Amino acid sequence: MAWHKIPCSRRELQLLGTLNGGQSFRWEYNKETDVWTGIFSKTVWKLRQDDENLQYQVMGSLLNKASKSGSDMFQNLLENYFRLNYKLSDYYKKWSEKDELFEKACKQFYGIRMLYQEPVENLFSFICSQNNHISRISTMVEKLCKHYGEKICEFDGVTYFSFPDVDKLKQPQIESELRNLGFGYRAKFIQKSAAQIVEWGGRQWFKSLQEMKYKDARLELMKLCGIGPKVADCICLMSLNHLEALPVDTHVYQIAAQNYLPHLKGKKNVTEKMYSEIGDHFRMLYGDMAGWAHTVLFCADLKKFQQNDEQLSEGEKPKKKRKK
Structure with a gap:
């Protein structure tokens, strides 16, 4: 071929x-x-x-x-x-001029693109991401596709499936089926959110979120069952074209506290006030594509974590894996 x-x-x-x-x-x-x-x-x-x-x-x-x-x-x-309509080198130059940490990170992490994903797959994938690590999230997403998606093709002995339409995930029996498949409490979030999305208009509802201002779209997403600020920001950023959205997890908090907002060091939890302060700081620093710029820093931090993990011997593996 x-x-x-x-x-x-x-x-x-x-x-x-x-x-x-x-x-x-x-x-x-x-x-x-x-x-x-x-x-x-x-x-x-x-x-x-x-x-x-x-x-x-x-x-x-x-x-x-x-x-x-x-x-x-x-x-x-x-x-x-x-x-690909964005000339990324121009943005990297602009972000590097504003931030020494970005200038350092982008030498290795050049060409990091913010994917423009389909909202349904993006939303339910990130429901699966809650308190989870990447390999297990991938397994859960594939289970959703295998059980509720359409067969696309077979190649080299592997059968590939599409991500399921939201109508398939709204059925009342889905919650118990997903619990049996190992989704835990996320099973309820998936079924209930799917039912809400269908009730509110499905694809048309997502389109309306794209046309809203970022913070209004974020508030609408948080009306869904099981969707908190971080997942709402992931969806805004990755599939609704709100590139100023900035998901703040513990690792983004650590980047911010270590390099930009030292008064936040040593906090046990990211409060709502801290979450907003971190997001607003990056938006002030990088502008209306802050979510994309911060993703480059996140990739650099993720790589550093993975390298540290690989350097440990088998007997010294950390008890907790990095959560998305």
Whole structure:
């Protein structure tokens, strides 16, 4: 199968940091072939890079079944997914001029893109992320797809499924089924939130959130069962195009307290007031794309954590894994 090419340098898009940084949970990397395999938009993709191009293959799709020539559509989907209309080097230069920590981090973490995800998958994936680590989140997301999504294709002995539509997740029996599948308390959040979303208009409701001001959209999301400030900010940032949204977890708090807001050091919990103060500080520093800029710092911190973890011997593994 031929590889299609989209002109895009490695400096503008780094697949490793973008696809492996905790934004999306449906990408796997084959080190031997240097190829990523993943699913979005009901389509199975293979991606790789050379110095000047993003290359892709479509392994199977539920879109455009009537036509064999959907390359323009698939290219547009990829360009939109990676937000390639943003010239990232210009923003990196601007952010580096404002912040020494960013200037240092971006030397290794160049080309980190904020994925433009589908709101339904984004929302339910991040419900799964609560008090969880990345490998287990990925397992839960795949269970949702396998049990409630549509089969897309089979390739190399693996069957790939789309993320389920919200209508599938609203059914009353879903909660008990998900509990049996190991989702715990998240089962209730998934079923109840799905029912609320359908009641409020489904896709049209999400569209209305995109058109609202960021803080209004965030408040609307927090009316869903089990959606707190951090998950609401993840959804605003990653799928509703509110790029100033800034999810604050314990690790972002540590970055802020250590480097920007020293008076916050030593606090046991991130209060609502602290959460707002941290978000507002980054928004003042970086402007209306603060959520994207902070993601680069988050990736750098995540990598540092993983390296420290790998340096420990098997007998010294930490008891707690990093939570998303």
